[in-house]
Structure formats: structure tokens, C-alpha cells
Amino acid sequence: MKITLTGALGHISRPLAQHLLAQGHTVTIISSNAERKEIEALGGIAAIGSITDADFLARAFAEADAVYAMVPLDFTVPDIRAHSQNIGRAYAQAVRTSGVKRVVHLSSWGAHLAEGTGPIIGSYEVESSLNELPQVSVTHLRPGYFFQNLYRFIDLIKNAGFIGANYGGEDRIVFTSTKDIAKVAAEELTATGSEKIRYLASDDITASAAAQIMGAGIGKPALQWVTFTDEQAFAAFQEAGMPVMIAHLFVELGAAIHSGAIREDYDLHRPIAGETKLRDFAREFAAVFGEKVV
Incomplete structure (x- = not known):
């Protein structure tokens, strides 16, 4: 098969490309010019351009049997929703x-909601655009x-001794490994047919349980995941130098996790169970934690 991937050589697209190339597929990878040599060394075909350019995308998609489409978060744009709408239309x-x-x-989980999910709203917009395509098999x-995402708590753990956000404690979080996503994406791209929506979960546990697992890996078995108020979370983001608009988005996302709204549709479906558990990732986290100097 001829398959075109977006996402350059990121946490998902790189292992996804490796899966597909190992199976003998012809893989074109859309990226910036800086990654051309690395893509070609991997065995892929580099397509250098922007995913906001519909004409470029059409050329990169030409003759492809399947396309993997993703939208990288860009917090430099003034309006994430509008940015995602533009890419979805492209x-x-x-x-x-x-x-x-x-x-x-x-x-993403939460993409069933048209409001109240912070940066995830972009996934809702792209899903909406792709769902309008006639006679195209689309799987989200x-x-x-x-x-x-747990890496962002390293400084807080080292400085304050706990994990903290405006979600935590007994809030249940659906964790997913990018390795598991890549494996499922490879299977879906080469499948003849599939469900419209597929949820992926490597682990589904409380924030407190996650803190215990992470804490055990870094020698802090009593590590806790503290639940902040929205106001406390916003203030913490501001203190860290996060732009106001981005801070508001992350507070909104955290509130959706805390309320359970983000997983309402997930709970109505049977997810694909990933092979990588949080205990597996905890070893990688511990290595980064030990290397990072605050």
C-alpha cells in the first residue's frame, strides 16, 4: 500500500512509519525541510510543506491508499480553534x-464536545470537517x-514534593501510550474497514493511583496528586510564565477532566486496550526525572 503520514517524525508518527515500512508499505511522511534526510534514512519518502496548504496536501496525498492525519498543537497561534478549523478544511x-x-x-478523548475542553476543541473541529467527506472511510x-504529559510535573515534584492540577485525587484519567497509538494507527491504515470512532486506553486509573506508581519509580512512595481549584491552577500557570490565553485553555481542560465531562462518551464505548501500562512508562519517567536539574 501507499500511505501518507502527517506529524513528521514525532512520538507517534516515527514508530508508525517504522511499523508500516517494516510491513513493506510505501510511506510518504509530511514534514519540514529539516527532517528530509532523517525521513529518507528511515526508508520513507519526504514531502516537505505545510499542512495548512491544501494544494500541497493534495499533491502529497496523490495516489495514496490511506492517509494518517493529525494536527500538532501550536500555542503560538492567536486562536487554536480557528487554526484547527483551517487545517481541518485543508x-x-x-x-x-x-x-x-x-x-x-x-x-482525542473529549472530541465529542463542542465546548469546554480547552485545546482539545481543535480535535472536535477537525473531526467535523472530515465527517463531511462523502464516500471516504474515516476513523477517528x-x-x-x-x-x-506527566513530564510537565517534574519541576513541581522536585520543588513542592507533589503533583498538582485542577484535577487529581480520585478523578479517573484515561492514560495512553504513544507507542500503543502508533500500533493501532498502523493496523487501521491497512484495514479494509473499521468503526468510525475508536477509543484507545493504555491505563484507566485514578490520579492518586498514578501518583503512587510514579512516586515508587522515583523513590517517593508517598507522592500525592493534589487537586487545585481552577483559580489556583490558573495562578500557577501564570507564575510559570504561561500566556493568559493558554493558561485559560489548560484550566478549562483540567476542569473537564475533574468533572468527568471529557470521558462521558469514552465510558459508552469499549476502548482498544494498549499494551503499555503506566508502570512501564514510570521507568522512562524516572530516568528523565533523575537527569533533569531544577
């Missing part, structure tokens, strides 16, 4: 122009909270 236009019949879109992969 994807949809490129698919129509190129004639691609199979699209696997990296979405909806993973949960990436394990890598």
Missing part, C-alpha cells in the same frame, strides 16, 4: 482533490491523556 479539501478513500485521524482515533 485536509478535507486535499482528500477530495486527491481522491483518497481511507483516512485515519488522530483525535481518540486516545486519552498521553503519558508524556
Whole structure:
């Protein structure tokens, strides 16, 4: 098969490309010029351009049997929702122009909601654009909270001795490994048919249980995940130098996790169970934790 991937050589697209290339597929990877040599060394075909350019995308999608579409978060844009809408429309236009019949879109838990999910609102917008495509098989992969997001708490653990956010304690979090996402994406891209929406969960545990697992890995078995108020979380983001707009988005996202709204649709579906558990990731976290100097 001929498959085109977006996402450059990121945490998901790199292992995804490796899975597909190992299976003998022809893989084109959309990226910036800086990664051309690395893509070619991997065995892929580099397509250098921007995912906001529908004409470029159409050329990159030409003759492809399937396309993997994702939207990297960009906190430098003034309006994340509008930015995602533009990319979603570019994807949809490129698919129509190129004639691609199979699209696997990296979405997110909470993408069923049109409001109140912070940066995840972008996934809702891209899903909406792709759902309008006629005679195209589209599958939205909806993973949960990436394990890598836990790295942002390293400084707080070292300075304050706990994990803290405006969600925590007994709030249940759907954690997902990017390695598991890559494996499922590879399976979906080469499948003849699939469900419209597929949730992915590597672990589904409380924040307190997650803190215990992470704490055990770094020699802090009593580590706690403290629940802040929205106001406390916003103040902490501001103190860390986060722009006001971005701070508001993350507070909104945290509130959706705390209320359970973000996982309402997830709880109505049987997710694909990932192989990588938080205990596995905890070893990687411990290595980074030990190396990082505050």
C-alpha cells in the first residue's frame, strides 16, 4: 500500500512509519525541510510543506491508499480553534482533490464536545470537517491523556514534593501510550474497514493511583496528586510564565477532566486496550526525572 503520514517524525508518527515500512508499505511522511534526510534514512519518502496548504496536501496525498492525519498543537497561534478549523478544511479539501478513500485521524478523548475542553476543541473541529467527506472511510482515533504529559510535573515534584492540577485525587484519567497509538494507527491504515470512532486506553486509573506508581519509580512512595481549584491552577500557570490565553485553555481542560465531562462518551464505548501500562512508562519517567536539574 501507499500511505501518507502527517506529524513528521514525532512520538507517534516515527514508530508508525517504522511499523508500516517494516510491513513493506510505501510511506510518504509530511514534514519540514529539516527532517528530509532523517525521513529518507528511515526508508520513507519526504514531502516537505505545510499542512495548512491544501494544494500541497493534495499533491502529497496523490495516489495514496490511506492517509494518517493529525494536527500538532501550536500555542503560538492567536486562536487554536480557528487554526484547527483551517487545517481541518485543508485536509478535507486535499482528500477530495486527491481522491483518497481511507483516512485515519488522530483525535482525542473529549472530541465529542463542542465546548469546554480547552485545546482539545481543535480535535472536535477537525473531526467535523472530515465527517463531511462523502464516500471516504474515516476513523477517528481518540486516545486519552498521553503519558508524556506527566513530564510537565517534574519541576513541581522536585520543588513542592507533589503533583498538582485542577484535577487529581480520585478523578479517573484515561492514560495512553504513544507507542500503543502508533500500533493501532498502523493496523487501521491497512484495514479494509473499521468503526468510525475508536477509543484507545493504555491505563484507566485514578490520579492518586498514578501518583503512587510514579512516586515508587522515583523513590517517593508517598507522592500525592493534589487537586487545585481552577483559580489556583490558573495562578500557577501564570507564575510559570504561561500566556493568559493558554493558561485559560489548560484550566478549562483540567476542569473537564475533574468533572468527568471529557470521558462521558469514552465510558459508552469499549476502548482498544494498549499494551503499555503506566508502570512501564514510570521507568522512562524516572530516568528523565533523575537527569533533569531544577
